[in-house]
Amino acid sequence: MFGYWDALYFIYAFIIGLLISYLLMKWAEKASVGTRKEGDGSKIYISGEDQDKVIPQFEHLQGYFTGRHVMWGFIRGINKMFLTFRREHTGLLTDYVSYLLITVAIVLGVMVIWG
Amino acid sequence: MNVLCTTVGLIAIYLYVSFVSLVWDGLDRRLVARMQRRVGPPLLQPFYDFLKLVSKESIIPRDSNKMFEASPILALAASITLLAYTPIGFGPILATKGDVLVFIYLLALIAFIRVIGAVSSGSPYAQIGAQREVIMLASREAPMMLGLFAILWRLAKLDVERPFSLETLYQHNIWEIGTPLTIVGSLVLLIVFVFWLASEIEVGYFNIPEAETEVAEGPMAEYSGRHLALFKLSNSLKEYASASLVVAMFFPWGLSQYLGISGIEAMLVDLVFHTIKVFMILFVSMSLFRAITGRLRVTQAVNLFWSRILSASIIGAILLVIDILGVIG
C-alpha cells in the first residue's frame, strides 16, 4: 500500500521499533522507583530458598543447565513417529533400494497420469 | 515522501494497536470472568497494570547477563516491526512480494527473544519454560506454514500482481473461488489456524511454557517492573498481529467498498471493522478456549500438533492442490 519493500525497509522498520521501545524503556526508567541490581532482592527465585546458602542437595546449582534436555518434550511427544522412522532405518541396502524403487514408481505414475 | 509516509503510518498503527490490544486484554479478562461467574477486573485493567508495572522497581537478578535487560526492548521492537507486515483491514504497510516470510520470521523471532531473555535470567524455572517454548515453537510452525502457503499458493493462481504477499489476501479471498473442495479445505485450515492462534498466544491447552503452577510463569519468572511491562505489551501486540493474520486469511472483507468511500476514511473504517473481526476470532481462540480447557502436558501438545493438526493441515493443503490440478473432475 505504502511503498516497496526491500531489506533496507525491514531494517528501517526495525530501527523505528527499537527506537520506540528504547524510548519507552527510558521513560519507564525515569517514571519508576528505580532498578535493583544488588542486595538480597536480586537473588533468583528458587522456590523460596536462599541462593547464597548451601541448600542441601543443591550444591551444584550453578551452571547445571545442559543443552541436551531442551528437546526432550519434543522427542517424547513425537516418539511414535520417531520410532517408526528408526524402524525403517534397517541399514540393509535392499531396503533402501526398495524405498527408492517405490518412490520412483510413484513419481512415474503421477507423470503418466497427468501426461 | 514514501519513507515519511511509512514512518508516520507505522507509528500511528503502533499506537492504535497497542491501545486496542490492551483493551482486548481487558475485555478478555472480563469475558472469561463472566464465564467463570466472577465479576472480573475493570475494562482498563491492562492499562493500569502496565502503568503500575512501569512505575515499579525493576529487579535484575545478579546471575543474569546483558541479554536479560536487552530482550524486552528487542521483543517490543520485533513486535512493532511485525505490525508493519501485518494485514490490518488493508494490505501491510510494507507489503511486497513474499512478505509472508518476514511475518513468520518475526513471529518466531519474538518467541526466540523471549527464550533468550529467559535463559539469560539464570533461573531454573525460566530455563524449563524456555525449553518448553522452543518445543512449542518447533511444533506449531509446521502446520501453520503449510496451511498459509497452501492458501497463498491457491490465491497466487488467480492472477495477482504480487504472489505470496499478504496483500493478496485483500485482492482475492479463498471463499470466492467457490468450488466445494476449496471450501472444505479452507474450513479444515480454519480449524488448524484457530488452534495455531491459541498456541501462539499460549492459552488453554497450550499455556505450557508459562504454566503458573508448574514452573512459576516459566520464561517470565524473573522479570519484573518495566521489563515485564514491555514484554506484556509485546505479547499483546503479537496477539493482535497473529489474530490479524487469521482474519485476513479467512475473513478479509472490508466495509469500505459497500459504503462507497475511499482514501483515508476507507482505511479507518476498514481498520475498525478489522479490529472487530480480530476481537471475534480472539474471543473464540482465546477467551472461550481458555475458559473451557486446561493445560496439556508438553508431550501431549507436541503430539497433538504433529499427529492431528499437521495432518489436518496436510489434508487441507491436499484438497486445495487437488482443486487446482483438477485430478478429480
Add this chain to the structure above:
Amino acid sequence: MNSRIEYWVKIPIGPIHPALEEPEKFIITLDGERIIHVDIKLGYNLRGLEWIAMRRNYIQLLYLVERICGICSFSHNHTYTRAVEEMAGIEVPERAEYIRAIIGELERIHSHLLNLGVVGHAIGYDTVLHLSWLARERVMDILEAIGGNRVNYAMNTIGGVRRDIEEKHKRMILEMIRYYREEVMPKVEEIFLYDPTVEARLRDAGVIPKRIALEYSAQGPTARGSGIKKDVRYNEQLGVYPELGIRPITPKEFTGVIKGDVFDRMVVRVGELWQSMEIIEKAFDQMPEDKIKTFSKDNVALAKLKKAEGAGIGRYEAPRGETIHYVRANPGTDGPAKWKAREPTFPNLFAVARALVGEQLADVPVAIASIDPCLSCTDRVAIIDSKTGKKKVLTEKDLLKASIEKTKEINPNIKAKPEAVGGICGGVRL
C-alpha cells in the same frame, strides 16, 4: 547416588511455589522433564503443637487441636474427642453421634469441593476452580449458620457436641442437598468423568498402584482410588456410621476400572460427595431426640478426666483419609501426659512421591493436589527456629523487627511504624 546424577537437573518445588498451598519442599531430579527421583523435606510450618499440648488441659487442647488445620478442623476435633472418650470410657449420647456424623459429612462435602477446584487449578483449568468454589460457598454458609464460623466451628466437646441441630438448620441442609443434587453434581460429574482436558491430564498421571498404596499405607481417597476398600468409618464401625450404611467408595462403581491415577482419586471424591449427601439425609431420618452431651459443664468433664488412666486411640476418616489421635492420661492432673496426632497427608505424601518417579514435571502439581495435601496438619511438631552455634529464638517481636529492618533497607523513606499485636503465631493462637 552415582556420579551421573550430577548432570541431571534438580528442581526444588517448594517451600514457596505456586503449585503448593502450604510450605514444604519436593526436591525433584529431572532428566528432560521426566522425574527420576523425588525427595521430601517437611517442617516449614512447625508450630510445636505436641509440645504445647503437654502444657494444656483436655478442654484447652480441644481448641488447639481444632486449629491444626482449617479445612479438616472438625475431623481433628472429632478424632481427639474420640481418643479422650476411649481413654476415660465416656459414653456419648446417640443424638450427639448423629450430629457429629452430619457435621462431619458437611465438612467432607466442602473439603472435596475445594479439592476438585484445586486440582482444576493445578492443570490450568481455572473455570473448574471458580465454579466448584462457588458451589462450595453454599455448604460453608450452612456450616456458618450452625457453628458460627466458616471454619473452626467447634462443634465437638468431650462426651458430645456443643450445639444442637435445630429444625431450621435441618431445612437449610435439606435445601442445600437438593441444590447440590440437581445443579452442582451433574456439572461436577460432567467435568470429572467426561471432560477431555481432565481426562487427558488426570488419566495415567501420578499412578499409585495397589501394591505401592498398601506398602506405603496410603489413606483415604488415595487408597480407595487405588482399589483398597479402606474407610475408617467402615473398618472401625465408628459411631452410628454402620446404621447410616457406610461403605468404601472405589472408582470401580463409576468407571469400571481401577488404575490408581489422579483421575481415579477424583472419581472417588465425586462418589463420596454423593455418599455424604445420602448419609446426611439418612441421619436426619434416624436421629432420635436425646440430650447432646454427657457433661453439662466443661469442669465436670475435667473432674471426671482427672481420674482417668491409660491411653486411648481415636480414629476417624477425615476427608483426606484416616486421622489418628493418641492421648495418654496423666492421672491426677487435668491434662494429658502425651497427645499425638497423625494426619493422612503424611503417608500419602510419601506414597505420591514414590508414584511420581517416571512421570513428567507437569504432573507434579496435579499429583500433589490430588492427595489434597494438608501440610499444616503434617508439620505440627517442633517449636523453635534456631541458628547454628548460638541459640536464637525468633519471637513475633523479633520477626517484626527483622521485617522492619528489611523494609527500611529496601526503601528508607517508609515512615510507618507497625506494632506487635501479640498472640498469633504461625496460624495458632498461642
Add this chain to the structure above:
Amino acid sequence: MTPEELIKRIKERFEVEIYTSQTKTLHPRERIWIEVSRNDFKELMKYFQEIDPHAQFSIIIGEDRGDHLSATYHLELFCENSPSLSVAVITSCPKEDPKIPSLGDVFPSSVPYERENQEFLGIIFEGIPDPRRLFLPDDFPEGIYPLRLDEKGITPEMVKNAGHPYKIKKEGSK
C-alpha cells in the same frame, strides 16, 4: 480373625503382655495393646506381616516416660474388613541406650515416622535406611530433642511466646 484368635496366636509364639480395651460406643470397638521387649519386637512385627501381608502401618508414638523411652506402633490388620483389627504394639528402650530396631525393611511406610521420632526424641532406630532429618531445620542444634522431658529437651530460655495464652507481655508493660 477375631481379636481373641489373634491374641492366642501371638501368645503361642511370643512372651508378651497383652490386654484389650473397649470403647463404650454403639458398636464397641476392641483394641489390642501388646507390650513387647525390643529384642522380640522385630520378630513380632514380621509375624504380623505373616498373618496379614497387607497389614497397614499407621503411626509411631514416641514418648518420654521419665526413666525410659517408649514407642507405640499402631497397626491395622485386615484393613478391608469391618471391623478390622486395631493393634497397638508398645516397645521401650532405656534412656542411656535408646535403640530400637528399624522397621524399614518390614513396613517401608514406617521410615518417615522413625525419622520423626529420631529427631524429636532421640530414639536411634538401628538399620534405618534414611536417617536424615525430616521436620527440624538442618541447622537445628545437635543433641537437642524437643519432645524429651529431661535435660536433653528444650530449655526454658529457648522458648518464647509459646507459653500460656495470657502470659504474653506487651511491649513497654512490666
